[in-house]
Amino acid sequence: xxxxxxxxxxxxxxxxxxxxxxxxxxxxxxxxxxxxxxxxxxxxxxxxxxxxxxxxxxxxxxxxxxxxxxxxxxxxxxxxxxxxxxxxxxxxxxxxxxxxxxxxxxxxxxxxxxxxxxxxxxxxxxxxxxxxxxxxxxxxxxxxxxxxxxxxxxxxxxxxxxxxxxxxxxxxxxxxxxxxxxxxxxxxxxxxxxxxxxxxxxxxxxxxxxxxxxxxxxxxxxxxxxxxxxxxxxxxxxxxxxxxxxxxxxxxxxxxxxxxxxxxxxxxxxxxxxxxxxxxxxxxxxxxxxxxxxxxxxxxxxxxxxxxxxxxxxxxxxxxxxxxxxxxxxxxxxxxxxxxxxxxxxxxxxxxxxxxxx
Amino acid sequence: xxxxxxxxxxxxxxxxxxxxxxxxxxxxxxxxxxxxxxxxxxxxxxxxxxxxxxxxxxxxxxxxxxxxxxxxxxxxxxxxxxxxxxxxxxxxxxxxxxxxxxxxxxxxxxxxxxxxxxxxxxxxxxxxxxxxxxxxxxxxxxxxxxxxxxxxxxxxxxxxxxxxxxxxxxxxxxxxxxxxxxxxxxxxxxxxxxxxxxxxxxxxxxxxxxxxxxxxxxxxxxxxxxxxxxxxxxxxxxxxxxxxxxxxxxxxxxxxxxxxxxxxxxxxxxxxxxxxxxxxxxxxxxxxxxxxxxxx
Amino acid sequence: xxxxxxxxxxxxxxxxxxxxxxxxxxxxxxxxxxxxxxxxxxxxxxxxxxxxxxxxxxxxxxxxxxxxxxxxxxxxxxxxxxxxxxxxxxxxxxxxxxxxxxxxxxxxxxxxxxxxxxxxxxxxxxxxxxxxxxxxxxxxxxxxxxxxxxxxxxxxxxxxxxxxxxxxxxxxxxxxxxxxxxxxxxxxxxxxxxxxxxxxxxxxxxxxxxxxxxxxxxxxxxxxxxxxxxxxxxxxxxxxxxxxxxxxxxxxxxxxxxxxxx
Numbered sequence: 001x002x003x004x005x006x007x008x009x010x011x012x013x014x015x016x017x018x019x020x021x022x023x024x025x026x027x028x029x030x031x032x033x034x035x036x037x038x039x040x041x042x043x044x045x046x047x048x049x050x051x052x053x054x055x056x057x058x059x060x061x062x063x064x065x066x067x068x069x070x071x072x073x074x075x076x077x078x079x080x081x082x083x084x085x086x087x088x089x090x091x092x093x094x095x096x097x098x099x100x101x102x103x104x105x106x107x108x109x110x111x112x113x114x115x116x117x118x119x120x121x122x123x124x125x126x127x128x129x130x131x132x133x134x135x136x137x138x139x140x141x142x143x144x145x146x147x148x149x150x151x152x153x154x155x156x157x158x159x160x161x162x163x164x165x166x167x168x169x170x171x172x173x174x175x176x177x178x179x180x181x182x183x184x185x186x187x188x189x190x191x192x193x194x195x196x197x198x199x200x201x202x203x204x205x206x207x208x209x210x211x212x213x214x215x216x217x218x219x220x221x222x223x224x225x226x227x228x229x230x231x232x233x234x235x236x237x238x239x240x241x242x243x244x245x246x247x248x249x250x251x252x253x254x255x256x257x258x259x260x261x262x263x264x265x266x267x268x269x270x271x272x273x274x275x276x277x278x279x280x281x282x283x284x285x286x287x288x289x290x291x292x293x294x295x296x297x298x299x300x301x302x303x304x305x306x307x308x309x310x311x312x313x314x315x316x317x318x319x320x321x322x323x324x325x326x327x328x329x330x331x332x333x334x335x336x337x338x339x340x341x342x343x344x345x346x347x348x349x350x351x352x353x354x355x356x357x358x
Numbered sequence: 359x360x361x362x363x364x365x366x367x368x369x370x371x372x373x374x375x376x377x378x379x380x381x382x383x384x385x386x387x388x389x390x391x392x393x394x395x396x397x398x399x400x401x402x403x404x405x406x407x408x409x410x411x412x413x414x415x416x417x418x419x420x421x422x423x424x425x426x427x428x429x430x431x432x433x434x435x436x437x438x439x440x441x442x443x444x445x446x447x448x449x450x451x452x453x454x455x456x457x458x459x460x461x462x463x464x465x466x467x468x469x470x471x472x473x474x475x476x477x478x479x480x481x482x483x484x485x486x487x488x489x490x491x492x493x494x495x496x497x498x499x500x501x502x503x504x505x506x507x508x509x510x511x512x513x514x515x516x517x518x519x520x521x522x523x524x525x526x527x528x529x530x531x532x533x534x535x536x537x538x539x540x541x542x543x544x545x546x547x548x549x550x551x552x553x554x555x556x557x558x559x560x561x562x563x564x565x566x567x568x569x570x571x572x573x574x575x576x577x578x579x580x581x582x583x584x585x586x587x588x589x590x591x592x593x594x595x596x597x598x599x600x601x602x603x604x605x606x607x608x609x610x611x612x613x614x615x616x617x618x619x620x621x622x623x624x625x626x627x628x629x630x631x632x633x634x635x636x637x638x639x640x641x642x643x644x645x646x647x648x649x650x651x652x653x654x
Numbered sequence: 655x656x657x658x659x660x661x662x663x664x665x666x667x668x669x670x671x672x673x674x675x676x677x678x679x680x681x682x683x684x685x686x687x688x689x690x691x692x693x694x695x696x697x698x699x700x701x702x703x704x705x706x707x708x709x710x711x712x713x714x715x716x717x718x719x720x721x722x723x724x725x726x727x728x729x730x731x732x733x734x735x736x737x738x739x740x741x742x743x744x745x746x747x748x749x750x751x752x753x754x755x756x757x758x759x760x761x762x763x764x765x766x767x768x769x770x771x772x773x774x775x776x777x778x779x780x781x782x783x784x785x786x787x788x789x790x791x792x793x794x795x796x797x798x799x800x801x802x803x804x805x806x807x808x809x810x811x812x813x814x815x816x817x818x819x820x821x822x823x824x825x826x827x828x829x830x831x832x833x834x835x836x837x838x839x840x841x842x843x844x845x846x847x848x849x850x851x852x853x854x855x856x857x858x859x860x861x862x863x864x865x866x867x868x869x870x871x872x873x874x875x876x877x878x879x880x881x882x883x884x885x886x887x888x889x890x891x892x893x894x895x896x897x898x899x900x901x902x903x904x905x906x907x908x909x910x911x912x913x914x915x916x
């Protein structure tokens with residue numbers, strides 16, 4: 001169990017890489033002991049590289065990794081006291097489930113009574129008890145992945161358990177179950193867990209802190225609701241939420257944002273941004289209202305029915321927008337609709353970064 | 359994977375069937391035919407029933423004794439080279455670099471002996487191990503051991519086994535190397551994280567993955583070593599005495615040397631049946647393993 | 655690093671006999687039989703000169719390469735459809751047929767030498783390229799079927815079905831779509847066919863009047879004592895086709911030896 005600190009950490013896969021070619025741009029951050037972190041981001045954003053640096057499979061080109069203040073940057077994986085679960089189940093085919101789970105403990109010379117007790121405890125948490133004496137070879141993908149999870153969790157003293165998209169091969173129905181199991185395990189075992197995924201649902205349900213990565217850097221880290229309500233970067237707005245945040249190019253001055261010919265009022269005044277910067281406003285589909293009258297004119301293109309919720313796809317001043325159609329309301333008809341913005345929920349961005357963080 | 363039931367597939371197999379049947383069935387029938395007859399030269403044949411088989415399988419008779427002695431030598435040879443080539447092949451495969459120029463050069467050198475015509479393999483080793491002109495023989499003599507493979511039976515055996523190890527270990531090593539390359543990195547990473555020793559990695563990750571290719575390797579090596587003819591013929595000619603006369607050599611001696619076609623044919627049939635039985639066991643094990651692995 | 659040492663030691667052991675062969679091939683017989691030196695003191699090209707000036711040797715090479723090439727072509731072209739059938743269809747007696755084919759790979763060549771002589775003499779092919787090429791099919795065709803079956807089973811069946819829906823006839827589908835997909839497998843099978851046909855001597859010698867290069871070599875051994883230098887030079891020359899083939903496939907050797915079955 002440990003607090004993990006990354007100090008000025010960066011990595012390039014080849015020497016003499018230009019800054020733009022870094023797989024991981026310089027970052028400094030601290031992850032507290034016992035937290036459940038999700039590294040979220042699209043493919044190629046550097047999240048697996050970061051995970052492998054923490055586990056020691058990759059040595060960073062610069063910076064340090066500290067576990068509880070101790071520099072482990074140059075320690076090999078086996079001496080870092082971490083556990084890792086991979087994308088595809090890694091099980092020792094010729095061993096039984098019990099032997100698989102006991103393997104990391106036996107390698108560290110625990111006596112057999114302690115091994116037995118701990119394996120049974122973890123197997124119980126993962127519902128593997130009935131399979132303990134079966135050979136791992138014959139089991140299904142989800143059972144094998146549970147064994148991998150179990151091998152990660154079985155060591156009582158690990159600094160952190162790292163998950164590299166562990167649910168990729170699991171059926172959707174079982175995914176949900178395993179995810180809640182992980183959450184329960186996290187509560188039961190009090191270990192630091194770091195979970196890499198590109199699936200926002202997985203990240204938002206699993207983690208108490210979501211670290212969103214983009215293009216080799218951390219764009220925002222925070223509670224799931226923070227990322228949803230106050231995206232600090234337009235990318236966060238796009239990536240979190242489905243559909244993502246509406247982002248419109250605008251001119252902002254004082255209490256008013258101008259999008260095309262429309263003048264949208266803001267909740268607080270903004271100073272005119274630096275000349276030459278790209279100014280945008282962002283608002284989530286949930287915070288747009290289709291009104292009977294008032295508001296701004298927009299053209300309804302179609303209604304998208306996702307079953308649980310409906311979204312209106314609109315054309316507003318030449319920009320495409322999504323707006324939530326509240327439950328119980330009849331869907332609007334006719335191409336001409338009126339659109340109301342919730343002023344308190346409008347974010348202003350300059351060069352993709354949130355302006356005026358109070 | 360479920361296969362479609364369709365007997366028209368026979369049309370696709372027909373050319374292979376015809377070609378192999380032409381090569382296998384007609385000559386086999388000739389052999390079977392000979393095996394029940396006795397010849398007194400001049401192409402005169404007499405029906406001999408199962409006489410040859412009785413004599414062949416009776417170790418006290420002259421032919422039977424000779425047959426069992428040769429069979430024993432062949433079996434001993436196969437066992438010896440398997441016992442050396444399989445572990446050595448695995449060791450070499452484990453020691454090979456995973457990529458790069460060194461690997462490329464290594465692979466070329468390793469594949470070279472496999473493409474040397476078998477009689478040339480014999481020639482190479484004859485030139486290499488002769489005590490008068492060969493580097494190997496000369497070195498051993500220089501150390502003070504009297505080495506002459508044409509006079510000493512044990513030394514002749516050492517030469518034959520060394521030659522086969524030189525010739526074929528690379529095949530086992532290359533098969534194993536291909537097997538090792540198919541293990542995803544995640545397995546090694548997981549093992550490091552689990553704190554596994556090098557031995558445990560070999561025992562629990564590498565060896566299980568090698569099982570399949572090793573079966574193929576052992577099967578190929580058994581077949582070819584049990585039938586070996588050309589190389590020992592060139593190097594030792596079956597000698598000194600009869601000490602390296604393996605089955606194939608004895609067979610050709612009887613058939614073409616003494617022109618005892620009946621004896622040779624009966625011997626061929628028994629010989630083929632032995633090879634087939636052993637291979638059938640291997641093949642069954644291979645197929646059973648496959649179908650086990652095919653299940654989820 | 656001890657691993658690298660083992661690996662290089664192994665490579666050195668592989669090279670030593672070859673080095674000795676090359677060494678002897680540049681020595682005269684007097685030097686060979688009277689001195690023991692690690693390199694030729696009086697290097698000579700006499701041995702090679704004898705070979706290159708004798709049409710017999712050159713023809714021997716050509717003859718051997720022709721039957722090897724012919725055998726490879728025949729083996730692959732008949733094995734391809736059969737491997738496809740074994741991989742995709744269940745049919746009457748398929749498993750037995752497959753094992754029967756493999757048994758022929760296991761059959762000792764010594765057993766068949768004499769009957770082959772009779773068989774190919776009686777159909778008038780004795781002493782021709784065709785006799786050896788066809789005879790070598792007995793072990794190369796089963797091997798090719800087996801290797802190709804492994805590679806074909808790695809190609810998803812959906813490809814076949816899609817092609818059928820797109821209206822490809824079977825032969826067109828097989829040649830235009832399927833064969834490029836298993837090009838690697840075909841290469842590997844061809845490599846093994848070449849290898850086993852090139853290295854085989856017993857059948858090649860039995861079915862010809864000492865035309866194959868390998869039998870010409872054995873003949874010069876026994877004629878009037880042994881000409882060691884000539885023998886070594888001939889050995890060196892027979893290494894060349896194999897070495898060339900390996901050089902061309904060097905990047906695929908590791909994959910090839912997986913036989914599509916790992």
